[in-house]
Amino acid sequence: MSRHRDIRNMDYSDEYDGYDDVYGHSVEDDYYISPSNRQFLYNRENSTRSSEGDIKEEDEVEAQLTDNEKEKLEECIVQINAILESKIIPRNDLVNIIISRNFDVQRVLDVVLDDPKYKQTAGDRRDKVFMQPTTIQSSDLEPSNVKVVASTPKTATNVTKGFELPSKLSTSPRSQSPASGRETPITASTAEGSEDVKGRARDSRIDPHQLYKKERGEGKEHLYMVVIGHVDAGKSTLMGHLLYDIGQVSQRIMHKYEQESRKLGKQSFIYAWVLDETGEERNRGITMDVGRFQFDTKTKSVTLLDAPGHKDFIPNMISGTGQADVALLVVDATRGEFETGFDYGGQTREHALLARSLGVTQLAVAINKLDTVNWSKERFDEIVKKLKAFLKQAGFKESDVTFVPCSGLTGQNLTSKPTENSLAAWYTGPCLLDVIDNFRSPERPISKPFRLSINDIFKGTGAAFCVSGRIETGTLSIGDKVLVCPNRESAVVKSLAIEEVPKTIVFAGDQATVTLSGIEMQNVSVGNILCDPQNPVPVAMRFQARIVVFNVTVPITKGFSVVLHHQSLGEPVIVSKLISQLNKSTGEVLKKHPRFLGNNTSAIVEIQASRPLALELYSECKELGRVMLRVGGVTIAAGLITKIIL
Amino acid sequence: MILLHPMGAYHTLDLELNRKFSLRKAEWDSVSLERIDLACDPTKSADVAAVIMQEGLAHICLITSSMTLVRAKIDVSIPRKRKGFVQQYEKGLAKFFDNVMQAILRHVNFDIVKCVLIASPGFVRDQFYEYMFQTAVKTDNKLLLDNKSKFMLVHASSGFKHSLKEVLQDPAVLNKISDTKASAEVKLLENFYTMLQCEPAKAFYGKKHIEKANEAQAIETLLISDNLFRCQDVNLRKEYVKMVDSVKEYGGDVKIFSSLHISGEQLEQLTGIAAILRFPMPELEDDESGDEED
Incomplete structure (x- = not known):
């Protein structure tokens, strides 16, 4: 019924805005139609359904194959398509040929190339079909080019229908509107037609790498960096000062902040105000939600995510870190302060572990407030030594971790070499901005389903x-x-x-x-x-995960209720079964059905949620296959989804 | 009035305060008798309301001696702070607070409730408390202003229902609501978990393990969910009653958890039965088959 409501609320002029940009795409796909009108309207969904009879045949042939054979078949088709490039052979025929030639690519190719039938059709179609994706690309990339936009729908209509239609249908880009659609023969799309549609869909999926290069090739690499660390380590101040130094924040605004913060008696927070924007955050002087800012370094365009350090806001930190490629861990060098942050229960430790579990592999450590200890090299070395050991244990590669001494408040060693003599005397490494610039942008999985x-x-x-x-x-x-x-x-x-x-x-x-x-x-x-509707994410209430238990005060038992963090989602769940306890390094099963899981163990558990969740296997999508388990404000375990139970 | 009941059937009949009635049953076991005792003792009831909240999510619960009721759940999505759009966040938050406040007014009866706990991570509780009383002053809401002293702000790690467990363990809360069954149960379950962590051979759960421990007269404290006494299988029920009786006979302590409380819910997930032993029984631990698995 909600369909009916929607149509009334719909803002038509708004809805038709992007309408001309959509090619080969019947308008009804997207808009709701009242049921009384439906019968008069052309609906692509129906028409493809009507052509299912043809598709089924191929399915029947394929259905008789075993899984193994199907795999072989897919492999062959991919190879053949790659060799023939533009020639399109109905999949149905191709399957038959492949099966009759016993999955031998060479022999199939011989048959196909010799057959005059395919030669001809391939030549014919090349122009029609393969013009289309290119036009889509170009118009997508250059929306300003009106000419292209206006002329393409003509060919698009013809090709997608798989028929030469009367020209009156394709006189204007609006020809696909519901009214004119009535004249479209519904049974028209044959196997050939739907084959074309499929081909196009696939082509536009193969292209993303090229598209990506075209769109982003010349620009700077994009990098998402999250700033993490214990509360009051000076994360926001450090980043605020950095942004001010590179000119992202104007003098005028800084002056305003200075006056306002002085009024509140919190002058040391002026730089933090760049990132802490809500009144609550400024009054209390702590970051509560992830602050964002964009700036450019020499070779990178960096989006900064300033995570809150306070223990209570770790859910926000998790959702921020989930979006990041790399992390900057800020630690307070002041005597006693570093130790509190680093001890059990401190957020330096928890944040670093979380970042690693959330897939961040590159880390820079800013040893902040070094001015409070007179830029002492000994203090710096002491902290580096402690952190190195811990970070190694947490799973960071030594080569991927950089340590930088700095001071957020005085601005030493942020964007240029230190001017303070006592620091310059012993530190010759890069400044913070250069360290950020040196991060590598990770590979983007652009060819996977959306x-x-x-x-x-x-x-x-x-x-x-x-x-x-x-x-x-x-x-x-x-x-x-x-x-x-x-x-x-x-x-x-x-x-x-x-x-x-x-x-x-x-x-x-x-x-x-x-x-x-x-x-x-x-x-x-x-x-x-x-x-992607063609490739939806699995939805389930139960799943199995391989978890690593951190330091816990009470052991995890069957029936333990915890909060599951999955990307930005926080959801109460129950650990419904402890399936097996594993050896932490080898992954071999130590014990089946353990009674409980204590500190630093690894195990496979089953997790039950009270409502369906959208999850992915870790093996298929790393980003969506990671989960964190927290209880009572403490992260107790990190896990990877190994099995989704539907 | 005599009602003959088939097994497992429900029946509703009206009772009034101070009207006597008699209840007959063919066989009274020790567990049911104890329950009736408890139900007849009015001093053991204490009524507490709790609001567990985080930004965008709030649960309003009533805690009585025998159960925890979630009266309202408020789930609103609040836009995050973003450059130049702070107002949207602040507006969303104000709307959320208003919803929570209305729910409190609707569901909490200040004549009965002695204490209203407001629990949240971060500063949400303070923000809310401030908002509520500012609004109360503005709208001249006598009910809220008169009961201001009943409100109490406590820390909780999240706005989900199971955070209630943390709230009930807070020492400040314990002082105020002292002897409710709910907080005692939470404490007991916590003891069990601590024992499992420190001395795993002295804490067991699952029917088979408990039976074996009981045979060895090893049970010091038996934690059992009252749901087990409501099961359909009479024989199974009798087994549990027998177990309770024998633990008592050997000088052990039996705690029956209400499955309607937060800790009872957790115990139920943990097979419904657990025990802390007098002495370690490592032999049980090695018993692979001991753990019930379907």
Whole structure:
């Protein structure tokens, strides 16, 4: 019934905005139609269904194959397609040929190349089909080119229908509107037609690497860096000062902050105010939610995520770190302060462990407030030694960890070589900005199916609403259909932006703001996953995970209730079964059905949630396959999803 | 009025305060008798309301001696702070607080409730407390202003229901609500877990292990969920009653947990039965088959 409600609330002029940009795409796919009109309208969904008869045949042939043979078959098809490139042979025929030639690629190729039937069709289609993806690309990339936009739908219509249609249908880009669609023969799309559609879908999926290069190749590499550390280590101040020094914050604003903070008697917080924006955060002088800022180094464009250090806000820190590629750990060098942060229960330790468990491999350690100990080399070395041992144990490679002495308040060694003689005397390494510049951008999994984890929902301008979050895998462009899991609600992407800059396509690793239409704001919540409808994320209430237990005061038993953190989601769950205890390093089973799990153990457990969650296997998607278990404000375990029980 | 009940059937009948009635049953076991005793003792009831909250999520619970009731759950998504959009966050938060406040007014009866706990991580509780009383002053809400002293701010690690466990363990709360069954149960279960951590051979759970420990007269404290006495299988029920009786006979302590409390819920997940032993029984630990697995 909700379909009916929606149509009334729909802002038509708004909805049709991006309409001309969508090619080969029947408009009904995206819009709701009243049931009384439905019968008169052309609906692609119906038409592909009607052609299922043809597709089935191939399925029947394939269905008789064993799994092993199917795999072989897929391999052959991929190889053959790669060799023939533009020639398209109906999959159905190809399958038959492959099977009859016993999966021998060479022999299949001989047959195909010799057959005049395929030669001809391949030549014919090349122009039609393969013009299309290129035009889509170019128009996607250059939305300003109006000419291309106006002319492409013509060919698009023809090709997708697989028929030469009367020209009156394709006179204008609006020809696919519901009214004219009536004249489209519904049974028209044959196996050939749907084959073309499939081909196009696949092609546009193969392309992302090229697209990525085109779109981002010339620009600076993008890097997401989270700043972590114990409360009051000076994370916000350090970063605020850094941003001021490189000119990201204007003198005028800084002056304003200085006056305002003096009024509150918190003058030492002026730099922190750059990142702490809510009144609550400024009054209390602590960061509560992740602050963000963008700045450029020599070779990188860095998005800074300033995580809260206070113990109570670790859920926010987890969702911030989940979006980051690299981390900057800030520690306070003051005597006693470093020790509190580093002791059991301190956040230096917990944050570092969390960052590692959340997939951050490169780490810079800023040893802050070194001015309070007179830039003592001994103190620096002492801290480095302690941290090195711990970080190694936590799983960081020694070569991936850099230590930098600095002071956030005085601004020493942030953007340029130290001027303080007592520091310059013994420190010759890079300054903080150079260390950030030296981070390597990780490989972005752009060719995997699209996934985005929502970490914020807010009202945009106008009636629409926006969600923002990190694109974990795949790409997303305007006009794409997406599925919001675990509710399995579908929506359409109306616009995209990265840091307020509008984009037509975004890639894995980006922190994007997506404006959605066709879905109500109440049906989306933080922690949901946006995914590709063709390749949805699994939704389940139960799953198995391989966990590593940290230091716990009470052991984990069967029935233990914990809070599960998965990306931005925090959800109460129950450890419903302890399946086996494992050897921490070799992974071999030590004991089946252990009674409890104590400190520093590794185990496979089953976890039961009270409502469905959108999860991925770690083996398929690292980003969405990681979970954290917390109880009573302490992280007790980190886990990888090994099995999803539907 | 005589009602003959088939097994497992429910029946509702009206009772009034101070009206006598008699209850007959073919066989009274020790456990049921104790329950009735407890139910007839009005001094053991203490009514506490608790609001467990975090940004965007709140549970409003009523805690009585025998159960914890979640009266309202408020789940609102609050936009995060972002450059230049701080107002949206602040507006969202104010709306959330307003919802929670309305729910408190609706569900908490200040004539009965002696104490309202507001628990949250961070500063949400302080922010909320401030908001609530500012609004109360603005709207001249006598009910809230008169009961201001009943509110108490406590720390909790999250806004989920099971954080109630932490709240009930807070020493300040224990002082105020002293002897509610709920907090005693939480404490007991905590003891069990501590024992499991320190001396695993002295803490066991699961029916088979407990039976063996009982045979050796080793049980010092038996924790058992009252749900086990409500099971459909009469024989199984009798077994549990027998176990309770024999533990008592050997001088052990038996604590029956209410499955409607937060700790009882957890015990139920833990097979419903657990025990702390007088002496270690490592031989049980090695017993692989001992652990019930379906």
